[in-house]
Amino acid sequence: MAEVTMSQRALNRALLARQLLLRREPTTALRATSALVGLQAQVAQPPFIGLWTRLESFTPEQLRSQLRARKLVRVTMMRSTLHLMRATDYVALRPGIQPALESAMRSALRKRLDGVELDPIVAAARECLSGAPMTFARLREQLAARFPEADPRMMGYAVRNLIPLVQVPDDSPWGFPASADSCLASEWLGAEPSAEPGLSPDPNPDPNSDPNPDPNPDPSTLVRRYLAAFGPATPADAQVWSGLSGLRAVFDQLRPKLRRVRDERGRELFDLPRAPRPDPDVDAPARLIPAFDNLVLSHADRTRIxxxxxxxxxxxxxxxxxxxxxxxxxxxxxxxxxxxxxxxxxxxxxxxxxxxxxxxxxxxxxxxxxxxxxxxxxxxxxxxxxx
Structure with missing residues (x-):
C-alpha cells in the first residue's frame, strides 16, 4: 500500500476523530469506553467528565448504572494505572498487559524485592480478598501481620500488579469513595482475565454496535485496539500507551495488514486501513479534557495534541x-x-x-x-x- 505524508494537523484530526472529540457522539458510555480502550481513572471523577465531553446527552447515572451492572470496571491496566474499562475488554486484554505490569513492579520496587518470595504473598492476598472486598490499607495490614519482615507498601504494590482486581463501586456521586474496596476480578466478573474465546472485541469497534469477538487475543490485538483509538502511530507510541516493550516485532508482524504513512519528519507510522483520517481542515470545537486523560498521555511524540x-x-x-x-x-x-x-x-x-x-x-x-x-x-x- 502506497505511503502518504500526513501533516501534524492531519494527525491531530485523526486522533480527535478516534477520541470522539470532533463532535459529541450519539453513543453509549459502554461503547464509547470500549472504543477508547478505557479511560484513565486515577481519580474517580475524570472518567465521568471524559465521557461528558465526548457524548451527547451523557448523565452520571448512565456510567454509574454500568458500574453497578458490572459491565464497566475500575482496574489496574495500561502503565500500571487505574482505568475505567469495559469488563469484556478487561478480561480479554489484561493478559496482554500483564508483562508490563510485572516489569513496572520490578522497576518501581527494585532492591525492596531482594530476598522476597512473592508467591506466598500473592497467595495470602488472594486468600484475604476471597469473598471479602477490602481497601488496600486494610489488605496491607493483613499482609503485614503475616509477613512482618516485608514492606507493607511493597506488598500492596506487588499485589495490585500481579493479581487481577476490581474496585467495588458504591453510591458515591462519582461511583467510588476516595478509598474504594477491591475484590478479586474472578469473583466480581465470574471470569479470571485470560485468553478465552469470545471475550475480545474487534480492534476497530463501531461505537454504535457491539464489538465482535476475537477468539485469539495476543499482543497484536492490543496493537490493533491501540491504533483504532490513537493511530496513526509508531511502535514507540504504542509502548508509551501500554507500558509494554518490544512492540516493534508485533508491528512488523502486522505490517502487511496495516496502512503505512509518514509524518512531516519522515517517520513511518502505522494505521488500520479503514480507520478515520479526516480532512485536516475539519473544524475542531473547543473541549474541556479531564485530568489524566489518555488523549495527552498515549504517544511518545505528543506534538499531534x-x-x-x-x-x-x-x-x-x-x-x-x-x-x-x-x-x-x-x-x-x-x-x-x-x-x-x-x-x-x-x-x-x-x-x-x-x-x-x-x-x-x-x-x-x-x-x-x-x-x-x-x-x-x-x-x-x-x-x-x-x-
Whole structure:
C-alpha cells in the first residue's frame, strides 16, 4: 500500500476523530469506553467528565448504572494505572498487559524485592480478598501481620500488579469513595482475565454496535485496539500507551495488514486501513479534557495534541496530570473546577492568547460542565487567567 505524508494537523484530526472529540457522539458510555480502550481513572471523577465531553446527552447515572451492572470496571491496566474499562475488554486484554505490569513492579520496587518470595504473598492476598472486598490499607495490614519482615507498601504494590482486581463501586456521586474496596476480578466478573474465546472485541469497534469477538487475543490485538483509538502511530507510541516493550516485532508482524504513512519528519507510522483520517481542515470545537486523560498521555511524540514546550506544564513532579482544554484541536491551557459555599467555578489558564471567539466557546463549555458536575452549586462562574 502506497505511503502518504500526513501533516501534524492531519494527525491531530485523526486522533480527535478516534477520541470522539470532533463532535459529541450519539453513543453509549459502554461503547464509547470500549472504543477508547478505557479511560484513565486515577481519580474517580475524570472518567465521568471524559465521557461528558465526548457524548451527547451523557448523565452520571448512565456510567454509574454500568458500574453497578458490572459491565464497566475500575482496574489496574495500561502503565500500571487505574482505568475505567469495559469488563469484556478487561478480561480479554489484561493478559496482554500483564508483562508490563510485572516489569513496572520490578522497576518501581527494585532492591525492596531482594530476598522476597512473592508467591506466598500473592497467595495470602488472594486468600484475604476471597469473598471479602477490602481497601488496600486494610489488605496491607493483613499482609503485614503475616509477613512482618516485608514492606507493607511493597506488598500492596506487588499485589495490585500481579493479581487481577476490581474496585467495588458504591453510591458515591462519582461511583467510588476516595478509598474504594477491591475484590478479586474472578469473583466480581465470574471470569479470571485470560485468553478465552469470545471475550475480545474487534480492534476497530463501531461505537454504535457491539464489538465482535476475537477468539485469539495476543499482543497484536492490543496493537490493533491501540491504533483504532490513537493511530496513526509508531511502535514507540504504542509502548508509551501500554507500558509494554518490544512492540516493534508485533508491528512488523502486522505490517502487511496495516496502512503505512509518514509524518512531516519522515517517520513511518502505522494505521488500520479503514480507520478515520479526516480532512485536516475539519473544524475542531473547543473541549474541556479531564485530568489524566489518555488523549495527552498515549504517544511518545505528543506534538499531534500538545506542543513540546507545554508538556511540562500539565504533568507535575509527582505525576499528577492536569485537566486541559483544546482550541482548534490542540491543548491550549489547563483548567480547574473549584467549589466553595458560594459558587462553583471553572478557572481556565491559557498557554496562548485567546481571541474573543475562543473565549466565548470555552465559556460555553465551562458553563455546561458546571451544570453537569456541580448542579447544586448556588452560583456558577467562569474565570480566565494567563500563565
Amino acid at each position: 500538545i506542543a513540546d514546550e507545554h508538556r511540562k506544564a500539565i504533568v507535575s513532579k509527582n505525576l499528577q496530570v492536569s485537566a486541559t482544554f483544546l482550541i482548534d484541536g490542540f491543548v491550549a491551557g489547563t483548567w480547574k473546577l473549584e467549589r466553595s459555599k458560594q459558587a462553583a467555578t471553572v478557572a481556565l489558564s491559557a498557554f496562548i492568547e485567546l481571541d474573543k471567539r475562543q473565549r466565548a466557546a470555552l465559556t460555553d463549555e465551562a458553563e455546561a460542565l458546571l451544570r453537569f458536575a456541580e448542579p447544586d452549586a448556588p452560583r456558577h462562574a467562569v474565570k480566565f487567567s494567563a500563565r
